[in-house]
Amino acid sequence: MVKAISTPLRIAVVIFVVLTAIFLLAPLVVVVGVSLSESQFIAFPPSSLSLRWYEQVLSSDSYVSAAWISLRVAILVTLTATLVGGAAAIAIHRRKLPFSGALATFFLSPLVLPTIIYAIGMLMLWSAVFGPVSIVTLWLSHTVITIPYVVRTTLAVLSESNPFLEEAAQTMGANRLQRLWLVVVPQCRPGLVAGAFFAFNISFDEAVLALFLRKPGLTTLPVQIYGQLEFSPDPSVAAVSTIMIGLTIALILIIDRLLGVQKFASS
């Protein structure tokens, strides 16, 4: 910097950052606070502390089964989206197929369409063709909306990779499968990992598709929470929400270990 920034400006910047931080974190802090409350009613700050709402959540059939469904869907979605999206990104990156540019747009298109519009379409089509929705409906639709993230992160990593490695492997006698598995896939790894985390996080937290494609017995955790909020929230909702926030923090820590949060944020 040529000239130092004036002191009033510096103070203004600090105040701005602190206020923004409070604004962004307040709802999360409040949820954690409410979950630790002893009281029957939702109150923040809590007057006395207890863990009884966690106990209640862990022994509640509806929450546990919803968590189980969310987890199963998220794991399935992560696997399929990473596999399908990663493979597509590798092929798109090589630019040997006709219409490579159009292909990339095609694979990113679910990002552009508002999820609610897709959710209606999926519900209508599924009901017309297969009847009642099932966990497969949720799996497919979550895979569709997460594939673009995997394609984008993988393409970004590939665009910075060394294009001659694959050729070198070919000259050295590696066959197609060996080249793909031993040269290209390891090059893609940071992109695949970032995409997989996006996929898991989006699927686990997603509420729009899950609300449209629900039926009794097929309720994900966010939908279960939404139902409680519309109806009669008690501190047990806060306990479940806190567990979800904890999971997010864990995810961020793992991402930071594997990739660095800054890199992840810029994709």
Add this chain to the structure above:
Amino acid sequence: MSDRAENTLLVLPGLLLLALAFFVPITQMLVLSVSGENGPTLDHFTRFLGDPYYLNVLWRTVRLSLIITVICAAVGFPLAYIMARVGPRLRLWLIVLVILPLMTSVVVRTFGWMVLLSRSGLVPQVLRDLGLAERNFSIMQTELAIVIGMVQVLLPFMTLSILGVVTRIDRRLEEAARTMGCSFMQTLRTVVLPLAVPGIVAGSLLVFTLSASSFVTPNLLGGSRIQVLAASIYRSVTQTLDWPFAAAQAVILFAGILLILVPYARLAGGRSNG
């Protein structure tokens, strides 16, 4: 096996999945929006556009989305600029500050606002204590509640979009402006802001689209009386079970988004090139 065959095999599963599970459903929805009992019809559209109630819902959706987008840009730009210019340690913390809410479910964050804004909640209580509000004051079930909640939900998207552009701005440009006698604020306005326009545009497009199409936060914070278009679609699907009408509303929603965004992107894109 040829190169062509290998690449086709790699791309095929995704191609089929998106075609069958993305484009077919959307086509199905488009068809349903114009289907009536006696063949194709535009009845669902005329019903929406001829009813003052629904026009009001549409207008509220557009108005709130615009307000939310403007606030997000106004807060997101300085935040992103600060993130780009502080030291690496602080930057890491600021990125976590933005990413943690972003990666937390919208349902959970909205719940936090429900607690904060309710009649017995912290925000009205503080306002009452300061003598700024009356005893029965509540923010819940108002458009203000929707705006507060949605800005918190969408600010991270805006900030990260702008951050991506601002980090690529050459610092020497700012230094040159300062050497030539610009104050800090002048530099910000005449050098950084114009260069950040592509990020602000991208962020605004994203935030406006997400804002206009969301119903979870508006439903929970605004209640059933203050309906936005997406909430009305949700109600048509789950409560009145009028699917063709829901499809028509979805088409109107998307058309509306495009109608506002395409000219905006043109205008802003043209300016940033010039």
